[in-house]
């Protein structure tokens with residue numbers, strides 16, 4: 036500030052100016068050259084100086100420090116230099132060093148020469164400043180409150196927003212400042228709501244009350260938001276003048292509450308409608324329970340609250356024991372789960388499954404939640420199941436026992452069956468009479484023996500053995516004796532061979548012995564001799580001394596055959612040869628024998644053809660009644676007129692026919708032919724003569740023999756009395772009872788019966804007596820040697836005596852000479868047959884048959 040001379044106005048003006056200067060309410064200061072040149076008193080006092088002290092001081096004293104002084108200078112300098120007034124509010128320093136706020140306004144005295152001095156107006160605004168600061172602070176604080184408040188705050192005047200914090204705008208999703216000057220209507224859902232709310236609010240404000248409500252407001256995007264608002268008027272007397280509003284968005288809270296409420300409702304629903312019983316108990320007192328629980332125990336739902344859980348127990352002991360059990364679990368933090376028998380209100384016991392857990396709440400009490408399920412049905416089912424299981428177990432035990440016994444039985448049956456099978460096998464493979472292997476087993480054994488022999492390069496011997504005249508034993512002494520004899524033979528045979536050899540019986544009196552592993556035919560010779568020796572001695576059976584001498588045929592493997600059938604056939608052939616050469620001996624198979632057998636076979640075949648081809652014919656031999664010198668009958672004798680060989684005698688083919696069964700058709704043909712021929716002769720006027728026909732053993736055994744006879748008699752129209760059947764003695768002695776029945780039937784028809792070849796067999800007198808026979812034909816064997824063998828004469832005498840005593844005819848066969856005739860006549864025989872009278876003649880020589888006697892008579 037400059038203290039240089041001023042260009043003073045006129046005096047009055049100067050006085051006025053001075054008066055203004057001195058009385059001005061603001062400090063006025065003139066500075067020049069950084070010094071305070073002049074100031075009014077107020078200005079000096081403002082700074083705590085007297086005017087005198089103040090003037091002429093460096094301007095620096097007014098500033099807090101050099102820096103503040105320089106800063107103001109830098110700020111004001113250019114402004115003043117530009118001739119503009121400079122204004123600021125700044126802090127200046129009092130004499131005591133304290134700073135105070137001043138409003139400063141400065142101007143260069145001469146804008147063209149700023150350095151000439153500057154006029155300063157200084158106003159102490161310390162108090163204003165304090166107030167402003169307080170106001171600003173308060174405003175800042177309010178703003179801070181508004182900015183940090185979690186609630187939305189707004190000031191409304193005449194329902195127009197004059198202020199709001201950010202939160203308020205955020206609640207409505209509005210941009211900053213967008214609400215100011217806007218009507219609060221935009222936040223309401225409708226005009227009607229806006230109006231109604233306004234009325235309510237203003238009436239409350241007028242009553243001096245704070246307005247509070249919860250309401251759905253509209254956000255910027257149109258969505259709704261639940262707000263809890265509270266508002267109060269600045270001046271209840273003039274509510275429109277302004278009011279402040281606090282807004283809290285409690286949509287989330289409301290939703291949470293809503294959810295909680297819903298959850299609670301749901302829980303309540305569950306609680307009420309649960310299929311299980313739910314109970315809340317405190318210190319074993321029912322606090323609350325659902326309907327199902329009451330139902331389970333038979334109570335009304337409201338009956339149980341406040342009652343002791345003791346009501347659920349059957350007795351005090353259960354109550355105490357269960358209580359202790361539950362306590363020990365839940366106090367350790369566990370969940371009690373149990374199934375107990377409990378008491379229904381009506382007193383009956385039933386089963387519940389209970390799950391209890393402690394609710395940790397009040398420390399001084401035990402709060403429990405319980406869930407109960409009625410498991411009676413399950414228990415009953417389990418008990419029933421248990422019972423069923425026990426029953427099943429029992430049944431299993433019983434059944435097991437049954438099965439065990441059935442198993443034992445089965446095993447026994449299996450064992451028995453095996454035994455039976457073994458027995459059956461044994462029966463099937465053994466001869467029931469002797470116990471020896473039969474044909475089947477023999478076959479097997481022989482096959483084995485051949486296989487071994489082939490491997491071991493040694494021989495096998497097959498011995499075919501037939502007992503000589505065994506038939507006679509059977510026929511005369513009966514089957515029982517015959518059987519015993521066969522057993523005896525079997526045991527003898529077995530005793531002479533090695534254990535490895537096989538002795539078998541084929542049937543009848545046929546045995547086959549297989550000698551395994553023989554080194555030469557000599558071995559077989561030794562065995563054969565042993566057999567002959569063993570069977571040579573008489574066997575004593577049932578008081579009879581019987582001889583069972585064998586005829587043995589032997590074949591050797593591989594010499595006489597390389598397989599079972601061939602070897603057996605060879606041995607069989609050899610056996611026939613042994614028989615043929617005189618019995619009680621053994622013969623090895625020779626090729627010649629085979630040829631003989633083949634001849635036999637061929638003969639059989641040709642015989643078949645002969646029957647069909649009409650090659651059979653009959654010759655007739657007259658039977659002579661010597662005392663009457665007449666022909667008393669004739670015997671039909673079959674012949675075979677073979678185109679190749681000529682006439683074949685029956686001795687050659689009848690045995691084959693007998694053996695093969697061809698004798699049946701042959702015999703039938705003979706019968707029919709003989710009767711037919713006799714009828715023809717009768718028709719020719721020849722004398723009525725009975726005709727004799729031979730009946731072979733096999734023919735006699737034919738079941739339909741009687742019917743056949745009857746039929747043929749009928750067919751030929753011949754009376755039965757003109758037929759005489761010749762049956763050999765041995766045939767008659769087989770199956771005595773059957774034979775007698777048959778003979779009686781035949782005799783009853785009127786047919787005569789003659790016993791042929793009488794004396795060769797073992798006829799029992801007692802049987803003879805019982806048979807309805809008419810004639811005994813003395814075998815020609817006795818007649819033949821009659822002249823030389825006195826024994827034969829004795830036999831013939833005995834036969835004639837026997838026949839006479841039985842009232843039977845006798846006829847001697849084979850009478851060839853007059854000498855024989857004389858002797859026989861001398862012995863009392865009256866009827867004869869033989870070449871002496873006539874040979875058997877063909878029917879064409881009928882005269883010779885019917886009239887043989889004249890020639891003989893002359894000889895006699």
Ligand SMILES: Nc1nc2c(ncn2[C@@H]2O[C@@H]3COP(=O)(O)O[C@H]4[C@@H](O)[C@H](n5cnc6c(=O)[nH]c(N)nc65)O[C@@H]4COP(=O)(O)O[C@H]3[C@H]2O)c(=O)[nH]1
Pocket residue numbers: 656671672673684685686689702705728729730731761791792815848849850851868869870871875
């Ligand atoms: N040496 C000798 N022989 C005499 C004499 N007179 C008769 N003959 C023979 O003696 C046999 C008597 O018959 P056979 O004893 O029943 O013995 C018969 C009989 O057993 C059997 N035969 C004959 N024809 C038949 C028949 O049609 N059926 C049956 N089943 N067997 C018959 O054949 C056997 C033999 O018959 P043929 O050869 O016809 O032999 C006959 C006969 O020709 C004689 O003075 N001297």
